[in-house]
Amino acid sequence: NSVHYEAIDMLAIPYPDASFDVVTFKSVIGALGSKERQLKAMAEIHRVLKPGGVLLFAENLTGTVLHQWLRKRFVPWDAYWRYLDAEQDRDLFHDFLNVELRATGVLANLGRTERQRDVLARVDGIIGPWFPERMRTVWFGVAYKGISGKSTPAT
Secondary structure, rough: OOOOOOOOOOOOOOOOOOEEEEEEEOOOOOOOOHHHHHHHHHHHHHHHHHEEEEEEEEEEEEHHHHHHHHHHHHHHHHOOOOEEEEOOOOOHHHHOOOEEEEOOOOOOOOOOOOOHHHHHHHHHHHHHHHHHHOOOEEEEEEEEEOOOOOOOOOO
16 A cells, blocks of 8 residues: 555656655656756656655666667667666756666667566676676666755755
């Protein structure tokens, strides 16, 4: 009874300020298509989190030039999706007090079946550390809302 799933408009979350202890999403913010809309969605998430609340997320990164080329060729939604950049999009979290971010994945998302993805994920475990964050394909993390609700520590 403590977990609630709902499809909502991230740009206008229909809940009052400080409604939730935790907000989570996976691979949705890219569908907003622009940095401005992504910033607005993150501000909305921050707004509905209670002081001390937590955002848990995983989102798609731009990856390598090969990933970008393959998406343009084979992914129907590539035309409107704005993949995040682990270096240039850290400002999406500017409202949060503390943010812990990690990037992973180089090959696993290229698999077409669950079995292929599993094998490629194991290879990622070996080769992944050799690739810089900017070449990885998944960004995940935890962002904490300050107790005062602001991005600076409460005094």
